[in-house]
Amino acid sequence: MASCTKTGEGQGETLAMGCSGRLLFYCSVIVSLAALALADESDPYFECRHVEDKGNYTANSTYQANLNGIVSQLSSLTEFNYGFFNLSAGESPDKVNAIALCSGDRTQDECNSCLNHTATVLLQRCPWYKEATAWYDFCLVRYANRDIFGQLENEPRTCAYNERNASNPEQFNNGLSELLNNLSSIAAAGGPLRKYEAGNAPAGNLQTVYAAVQCTPDMDEQNCTACLNHGKQEFLKCCYGRIGCRVLRPTCILRYESDPFYNQTLVPLPSSPPSPTPPGPTSPPTPRGGKGNNTTRTVIIVIASVVSFLILIIVSRCIFSRRRKPFEKVETADVQITGAESLQFDFASVLDATNNFSDANKLGQGGFGAVYKGQLPNGQKIAVKRLSRDSGQGDLEFKNEVLLVAKLQHRNLVRLLGFCLEGQERLLIYESNQACTIGLGNTLQNHSRHCTWTPLPS
CATH class of the missing domain: 3.30.200.20 (Phosphorylase Kinase; domain 1)
Incomplete structure (x- = not known):
């Protein structure tokens, strides 16, 4: 049975920071706290679902160890694979199969970060289940103790919607339906590397609706179309008249909003994509394009870069000063000794x-x-x-x-x-002074000569 979760509107965050005084200390603290806040924030779009009748695993079991191995693989990804990964760990009967997918408009860094976070939180919020799926922001992770590659799945599923309604729900829904039909046809016909499409359309009352649909690339055109059609029907049940909604399924994702939410530039696909052989990596990615819309993450990256640059300057100056002072001392001593040598008698x-x-x-x-x-x-x-x-x-x-x-x-x-x-x-x-030879700092005893001295000027 589907589960619908209400979510509030996204709130922008502003991070203001000033570094003064103990520069390294305060800047490091601010960056650490900001990163911690980003990692721990309760994201309104995180969903975790499990399948009740698929069984459980126990603590310290072989299945748990293999599942932790999947998480470790997701946290150390070095290839992009255009945002799709088919992973496995262990041997039957404790083998864990996993599929991970990122939104088609995301870069490699954004994708890897999302997958790493999702896999970790999935084990915390849906523990002990042998089969579960999690959706977070712009990625999904699912695992099972059976083969799930290429299999159309309808459960578990959920939806998340904005509480605001469109001013004219009927016109809004008509524009949305036409847009989703066009996007679904293009995405389903996509190649084995990416089945994703995004776009916008008029939605009445001078409104524009923005939408994106995506299937996991292991779905053929028929299965992808079926999954997206189920998702569009879910919109009518869960989100009719709402200005924003997501339908989250194991093999496809649909989303629409009244404001732009996707990147305009996609990572380009190769001209002749190789056929994927599950599980296995594809060819290396081409240079990525596009621009993220996560304000908090962008601010933190900028802050970290500035602080790293300041730390580099301070450390460099400290090292230079320490190296220079001994050299100056040695050089001064050498000059003094050289000057003294010129006055030395044999x-x-x-x-x-x-x-x-x-x-x-x-x-x-x-x-x-x-x-x-x-x-x-x-x-x-x-x-x-x-x-x-x-x-x-x-x-x-x-x-x-x-x-x-x-x-x-x-x-x-x-x-x-x-x-x-x-x-x-x-x-x-x-x-030697013929008039006086004794003014050498000490009065010489038994000396017959005397001198008349003129006082030193004060």
Whole structure:
């Protein structure tokens, strides 16, 4: 017995989102919630029906495992097959045969998403039945423990209608009947890949009625015509005078509305379609066309794309910054070391200049080491400060300090010529000043000369 289900008018949804502050966190949360809402929303066009006298299966049985295998196949489809799939899993007596069909105006992505959702919800809403059928939005999934390919089926069936009535039901129905007859003839004569047709016609009082009819491609022309004729009779019983209705049967679907609901562009069929050998895939699909009319899904896809792009930019900048900073540090250190190397004296030259740091050349002793006078081979006189060996400075720190001191220029400061590193020896070589050779940072004891200093400007 047919079952009629009332449905309200579709309601549009608007999703507004702003991403600021913790960009990744908030955007991810919004996308997740939106996707969850889409998956869990109670769709008014989902219907599930089972056949009472076909038996039940039990939990953890072989039949249940095979049925789960069908669901797994539908969730991992990689080929389009023009929206029609003939599947099976297991062996008799627990073999499960399944047929899945998408509306002829849908793309591969839309089709796969609908079939995956329908198969999953079917097991939740019609559990434990060995034979059941589900219709959702623009696809159907049915399974049984018998061969159902090519078999005309009249049960289970249902209809879903809009509660609004046409302003002139008789004129509306006349226009609808003529349109359905034309569409049914074209769809039934379709090839083995697709038996689908959609169109529109005047329906009185300046109204237009839009309709689409479809059979599963395993139906021959005779069986498809019979199924669609039964569906048109169902319209008269279930939906007469309504401005929108669906008749859902196992082997065909009919729908009409007062507003457009189908895509104008179909996925083109090959010029010479191969004959299907059930079960088995057809040739790969040609590039798809058309445009979906599911606003919620479109908004979510756009949001996910934007968030993914922003995440990519942020991650790229983080990686670039982390890689750049160590490079800059190493480059700076290399420049400093190169600058210091240009000021370095040879240790042997310093030994010769100071007569091997003889006491005769010693000018005095400070808190940080002794100071020796000397003369370079070019005749230049120098003062060499021999730093204490327990200063604790490393080579790099010492060179950096030399660079800093070498940059200081003032009339009251003795100019630093360079330095020398040899083992634990750390030497500073200053330009010798005949007027004063002791202004090296420490007062030298036992030195007979004195200097008169001009205060540094404040």
